[in-house]
Amino acid sequence: MKNQLQLLQEKFPYMFNGDHIGIDVAPGWMPGFQKLCEKIDQLLGDDKRDFYWRQCKEKFGSARWYWKMKGRPTEIRIDLISESGVIETIAKGKRSAESDLSEKIRALIQEAEAHTEHACIYCGEPGTLNKKDGYLLVLCEEHSRQRNAGTLPSIWSDEDEGE
Ligand SMILES: [Zn+2]
Known part of the structure; x- marks a missing residue:
């Protein structure tokens, strides 16, 4: 695909x-x-x-x-x-x-x-700068929550198996 x-x-x-x-x-x-x-x-x-x-x-x-x-x-x-x-x-x-x-x-x-x-790097929803671990990412509330919980998947992995 x-x-x-x-x-x-x-x-x-x-x-x-x-x-x-x-x-x-x-x-x-x-x-x-x-x-x-x-x-x-x-x-x-x-x-x-x-x-x-x-x-x-x-x-x-x-x-x-x-x-x-x-x-x-x-x-x-x-x-x-x-x-x-x-x-x-x-x-x-x-x-x-x-x-x-x-x-x-x-x-x-x-x-x-x-x-x-101002757009979440994952989903494009309105987001704010998340500075966890000193690496800046703009994230919406939900993805920010995932990042802080350590469950956010890597954004740059192109190998989306199962698609
Ligand atoms: Zn998002």
């Missing part, structure tokens, strides 16, 4: 055929990630400009989705964690002909990533 990520890869193969270094999208983030891929696809139109996901991962409990596109200005992204949450700085590169499009895509991705700061 195909999972949601595989279905998405079939729908938008170009986004996943690039030289990526790991695509992991948590189940609770999939609805948002699917919508994001659809919006980016629309924005790109007929010319996909070699857009692809470079890396999709979790950092400080929320999603970080890195991407590449032909003609995209280089930018450096720095995340810092503080008591009040994550502070992000983006050092932008030179403007280019593609920078308006690039800017729009970046805004969409940031919006979708921001949503994962």
Whole structure:
């Protein structure tokens, strides 16, 4: 049985055929990630400009989705964690002909990533940051309870036997 990520890869193969270094999208983030891929696809139109996901991962409990596109200005992204949450700085590169499009895509991705700061990584329900053992995860009440009880299954195990 195909999972949601595989279905998405079939729908938008170009986004996943690039030289990526790991695509992991948590189940609770999939609805948002699917919508994001659809919006980016629309924005790109007929010319996909070699857009692809470079890396999709979790950092400080929320999603970080890195991407590449032909003609995209280089930018450096720095995340810092503080008591009040994550502070992000983006050092932008030179403007280019593609920078308006690039800017729009970046805004969409940031919006979708921001949503994962408040959505349970397991189920997508509204959640808050759970800091058990110093490893941050955004969890709903039920999954937070499971984590504190030590019964939460690993989120990144793809081997779902019995499916
Ligand atoms: Zn949950």
